[in-house]
Every structure is written in C-alpha cells, then in structure tokens.
Amino acid sequence: MDWISRNLPYLMAGISVGGQYALIAIGYTMVYGILRLINFAHGDIFMCAGLIMVYSVTVMPMYLAIPFVLVTTVLIGFLVERVAYKPLRSAPRMSVMISAIGVSYLLQNLALYITGGLAQQYPTIPWISDVITVFGVTTKRVTVITPFLVIFLVVVLVLLIRKTKIGMAMRAASKDFETSALMGIKINSVISTTFIIGSFLAAVGSLLFFSNYTGVTPTVGAMPGLKAFVAAVFGGIGSIPGAVIGAFIIGISENIIKGLGWTTFSDAFTFALLIAVLIWKPTGLFGEAATDKV
Amino acid sequence: MSKKTETIINVLLIGALLLVLFILEKTLPSTHMLFTVLKKGAIYALVAVSMNLLNGFTGLFSLGQAGFMLVGAYTYGVLTIPVAERANVYMYFDGGLIQFALHPIIAIILAGALAGLFAYLIGLPVLRLKSDYLAIATLGFAEIIRAIFQWDKLGPITNGSNLLRSYPSYKSVLFYFVAAGLCIALIVMLINSTYGRAFKAIRDDEVAAEAMGINLAHHKRIAFVISSFFAGVSGALLAMYQTSVQAAMFKSAMTYEILLIVVIGGIGSITGSCISSFLFIILSEWLLRFLDTETYIGDFHVPLLRSGFRKVVFAVLIMIVVLFFRKGIMGTREFSVRGIYNKLTGKKKKAEKGGGANE
Numbered sequence A: 001m002d003w004i005s006r007n008l009p010y011l012m013a014g015i016s017v018g019g020q021y022a023l024i025a026i027g028y029t030m031v032y033g034i035l036r037l038i039n040f041a042h043g044d045i046f047m048c049a050g051l052i053m054v055y056s057v058t059v060m061p062m063y064l065a066i067p068f069v070l071v072t073t074v075l076i077g078f079l080v081e082r083v084a085y086k087p088l089r090s091a092p093r094m095s096v097m098i099s100a101i102g103v104s105y106l107l108q109n110l111a112l113y114i115t116g117g118l119a120q121q122y123p124t125i126p127w128i129s130d131v132i133t134v135f136g137v138t139t140k141r142v143t144v145i146t147p148f149l150v151i152f153l154v155v156v157l158v159l160l161i162r163k164t165k166i167g168m169a170m171r172a173a174s175k176d177f178e179t180s181a182l183m184g185i186k187i188n189s190v191i192s193t194t195f196i197i198g199s200f201l202a203a204v205g206s207l208l209f210f211s212n213y214t215g216v217t218p219t220v221g222a223m224p225g226l227k228a229f230v231a232a233v234f235g236g237i238g239s240i241p242g243a244v245i246g247a248f249i250i251g252i253s254e255n256i257i258k259g260l261g262w263t264t265f266s267d268a269f270t271f272a273l274l275i276a277v278l279i280w281k282p283t284g285l286f287g288e289a290a291t292d293k294v
Numbered sequence B: 001m002s003k004k005t006e007t008i009i010n011v012l013l014i015g016a017l018l019l020v021l022f023i024l025e026k027t028l029p030s031t032h033m034l035f036t037v038l039k040k041g042a043i044y045a046l047v048a049v050s051m052n053l054l055n056g057f058t059g060l061f062s063l064g065q066a067g068f069m070l071v072g073a074y075t076y077g078v079l080t081i082p083v084a085e086r087a088n089v090y091m092y093f094d095g096g097l098i099q100f101a102l103h104p105i106i107a108i109i110l111a112g113a114l115a116g117l118f119a120y121l122i123g124l125p126v127l128r129l130k131s132d133y134l135a136i137a138t139l140g141f142a143e144i145i146r147a148i149f150q151w152d153k154l155g156p157i158t159n160g161s162n163l164l165r166s167y168p169s170y171k172s173v174l175f176y177f178v179a180a181g182l183c184i185a186l187i188v189m190l191i192n193s194t195y196g197r198a199f200k201a202i203r204d205d206e207v208a209a210e211a212m213g214i215n216l217a218h219h220k221r222i223a224f225v226i227s228s229f230f231a232g233v234s235g236a237l238l239a240m241y242q243t244s245v246q247a248a249m250f251k252s253a254m255t256y257e258i259l260l261i262v263v264i265g266g267i268g269s270i271t272g273s274c275i276s277s278f279l280f281i282i283l284s285e286w287l288l289r290f291l292d293t294e295t296y297i298g299d300f301h302v303p304l305l306r307s308g309f310r311k312v313v314f315a316v317l318i319m320i321v322v323l324f325f326r327k328g329i330m331g332t333r334e335f336s337v338r339g340i341y342n343k344l345t346g347k348k349k350k351a352e353k354g355g356g357a358n359e
Helices: A002-035 A042-056 A062-088 A093-115 A141-163 A165-175 A177-182 A187-212 A222-235 A240-259 A264-280 B003-027 B033-058 B065-080 B083-089 B104-126 B131-150 B152-158 B173-192 B194-204 B206-211 B216-242 B252-265 B270-285 B287-292 B309-324 B337-347
Strands: A131-134 A137-140
Touching (some): A002 A137, A002 A141, A002 A165, A002 A187, A042 A062, A093 B131, A093 B252, A141 A165, A141 A240, A177 A187, A222 A264, B003 B173, B033 B065, B033 B173, B033 B252, B065 B152, B065 B252, B104 B131, B173 B216, B194 B206, B206 B216, B252 B309, B287 B309
Antiparallel strands (some): A131 A137
16 A cells, blocks of 8 residues: 555556657647658647647636647648648648758747746646645646546547548548549648648647646747657557557656656656657558558 | 869859858857857757758658757767766766767767667667658657656666766867868768668658669658757767857757758758858847847837847748748759859850859
C-alpha cells in the first residue's frame, strides 16, 4: 500500500500527460497520413491556444473564453494551412517541411513579441482545476478527467472517419492523394477539415495541459509537440488509435523515469524510443505495411 | 580568362578583404557593432555551409546541427580553461576532473573531431532513415546530446547546466574570418572532388547512384561526419566569440535558424549560404535593431515597435522567401569571379571587375 501511494502520483501524472499528448498526436498523425508532412507548427498552435486563453479571460467570462479559444485556435490552424502549405502543394516535400519550420519560427517569435518573453500565468478553470483525493493521493480533477475525455473524443473521431462522407474522403485521400482528387473528392476541403480537427484537439489538449502546468511561454509547445509526434510514429503514423496508445505509453514512461530521479533523461528517453522504433519497426505498432514510408 | 588569372584574382580579393578588415580593426573602436556582426556572420557562414553540405549537396535532411555545435563548443571550453581558473569555474564540482589546458588551436581541431565522432556513432543507426524521418531522428539526437551535457553526474567534466567561462579567446575579427574561410575552402574542395560528385549523385537519385557503383552507406557517413566536424569547429568558434557557453542555448530553434539561413541563401549554393548568413546576422543584430526600441517621432508614439518586434518582422520576411522565392538568393548557382567575368564580357567585351568581397 505504501508502495502504491508513493508511485501512484507518477502513474496518474503519466496517464494525464499521455492523454494530453494524445490529443496533439492525433493532429500530427492525421496531417501526416494525408499530406505526408510533419507539421512542425502543430506544437506552436497548441502554445497559441494557451496564450489565447490567457488573454481572453482578461476580457470575457470563462464560459465564453473556452469556446472562443477553441474557435480561434481552429481558425489559426486553418489559416496556417491555407497560407503556408497550400501554395506548396506541388512543391517537393522538403519545401513544405521547411515552410512548416518557418511557420513554427514565426508563431514562436510572435508569441515572444506579444508576451514580452515572460511566462504567462494560465487562468484557473473552475471545476476541472479543483483539488481532489484519489486513493489517498491529492491531485487536480483534470488528471482524472483527461483519459476519459480523450477516449470519448477518439471514439467520436473514429466514428467520424468510419461512418461519415468526409471521413471516407479522408481515408481515400490518405490512401492515394492524386487518385482521390481524380475521383472528384475536393482535396482542399478535406485537408482543411483535417487541420481543423487537429487544431481543435490541440486546443482541447492545451486546456487540459495548462491546467496542470500553468506557465505559458513562447516555446512551451515545442517539447510536447515533438513528443506527440514521436507518439504518432510509435503508434504507426496515420493510425489514430496507434497515436493515442503511443502517447499514453510515452506519457507514463516519462513520468516513471522522472519518479526514478532521472529527470534529465525523461526527454531523451522519448527520442531514444523514436529511434528504436524507426530502426526496428518503422511502421510503428499499428501502421500499415510501408510502401515508401522510410 | 585563364584559370591562372582567375586564381590570382581570387587570391587578391581575399587578400584585399583581409587587409580591409585589418585596417578597420586599427581605425574603429574594438567594441563597434560591425565587428560583432562580422565575427558572428563568419561563424554562422561556416555552420550554414556545413549544413548545406548535408542538406543541399548530399540530400540528407538533417536537423542535428545545434547538437554538434554544442559538442564542439563544450570540447573547446572544457579543454582550454586555464588550470588556475578551474576551481572558480567548476565551483560546484570541486574544480572538475580535467586539470590541464590545451592550446586553443588544438582544442578547436579536437572540438571538430569529437563532434565528428559523435556523428559517426549517431550515424550508424540514423543514416538508414530517409527524408523527414531522418530529420526528426537527428533533431531528437541533438536534444539527447543537450540533455547529456546538462546532466549533473557529468558535472566534473561539463560543469552540469552551469556556464563554462574564463577560457581564452581571440579577439581579432581576422581570426574568425581566416578560420571560417579555411574550413569553407576545405568544404568547397571536398564538393569539387570525386566525393562531392558522388554526394550530388546520391542527392539526385539514390538508386541510380548505387547502380553506378557508389557505396551509399559509406558516402552518406562521410558527408555526415565531415559536416558535423565543421559544425563542431563552428561551435568552438561560437564559444570563443561569446566568451561563455551554456548547453541551454543550443536548442532546436538554433538549428531552425541555420536551416532558414541555408534556405534563404539557396539550398545547394555555398556562396549563397555565406551571403545569407552575413545578411541574416547583419539584419537581425544590427540594422533591424531599431524595431526593438520604442520610438517617438515628435509626440507621436510609433505603434508596434517594442522588444521582440524585430524577430516577428524577420520571421515574416523568411516566410515570404520560403513561399515565394523558393530558390533563395542564389538557387544552386555560385558566385565567382569567372561567372561575373563571363557575364560582363558576354555583353561588353572590355569591362572586367571583380565582384566585391565574398567570403
């Protein structure tokens, strides 16, 4: 019992962080599935969502601020795709990736300008930030809610992709981009929808993430972004359940490593895992057999 | 124009450049902004060219440059801090383990060598990957290197996450130009050799290159190790220029900056990388400084201008280049005396002018 109460906090923190990574990872995996693009700016969109929340609560009540954050983040994701990726649709893949790095650089510097480089205190969202006690461990309610919310959102998303028309279009586009365009699928609206879903989930993730780690800095999105990408690769890029499971595994192992007192290596572990996966099983846990992935 | 005259003109141009720098150094106060910009520009030119060797000439999209610079910077710092200063610098680690100091030049070469060794080891698994997977894996390794160098168990050697300082450094801008110029010249020679041709063949088509008898793994490893060697050297120069160094500054943002310099200069152009590094540094450190200070014209408070605005403007400029001028300044062309000569004689027979000083 003593052992459990000593280690349960790490496990719970791991599950909660894993859930937040999962919400970001879905954005990566969907975009990569369709465009074959590592959207380096995705982590920064997550950061933007945090900053918008910080600033919007100063002018509007909380029940308006949350929908406002979701809408503006979606808008940013949509605009980034339209402005920075769409003009490069026929360009080599590397040009698009460079453009993504450029967007990331732009968003970080914009955030640096707006915040003046100071860490902004994230507002306390009532109810989910309440302190509760689970099995003798005190934690915030968000820690407990996250995994359930993530599973709920993933189920909705999977249903959307399996059952609806736009979902079918997405699956077609990720199988074969050119052919699906020839079959009359409006490829641009499919891609926009992908970015909208991805940004929406990143915004939800940021609401949960910053309730636990309340400092929002311009570079705060970089690390969770990279980790979420690793999670997406680990689970098999293009596969949504894979990304979610990968994210939980990474979140939990990271916190176990922290619990063992190896905090320095908690980030390094993620990348070591990435390299191990890429070398031994480049398709990831649930990836489809690769044709030209590597 | 014969090859001989071309060489002579090149040597004269380089000589003239060094002479101008020498005279400037004698006449202007040593704290002048120009020297800061020139030193940093030379260092960035070297690291940008080393990245171009990988990304532009070999087609390996690597994002590990900041990590190798860190290895170089730390090697230099650790090996050259005078013994008398060590107790002071390593105050949390009882003066550290290493109790000797090497000559700076030897330390710079060792800095490159150690970065190269790291690259060799990292390359063993990583170079099997391609395109964006390679990019992510090298980015990841750069982060791992940073974590390891900040680890406090290694403190007696690396001083943990504390500053390394008090090591010797050359103040003259000439040193940076000669060192960076020499390294860039070596890279140019490599690119013009049979190895360079093999690299370009791999970039253009791996399958065809392999069919022509090029050993892919071997050549990729060579390009990776050499590029990292020079990244290590530039890291050592950067450490020297800054007079203190800390692992925390070698973040992935640094690699992104270098990549963007390469893109602006033109992927696959050495002179393009050099020009854009100087342009990048001059703009960001000097000419666009005014964007960061709040300004009043009469009573009118100029809007937007305050700390950080410079970087926003800069990032927008970069995005414009990335989106609309995808070839960058030079594309894959090179800036050379011969090129200018041919261009001038193509239109007018008489005129023959060297084209400004390019590093």
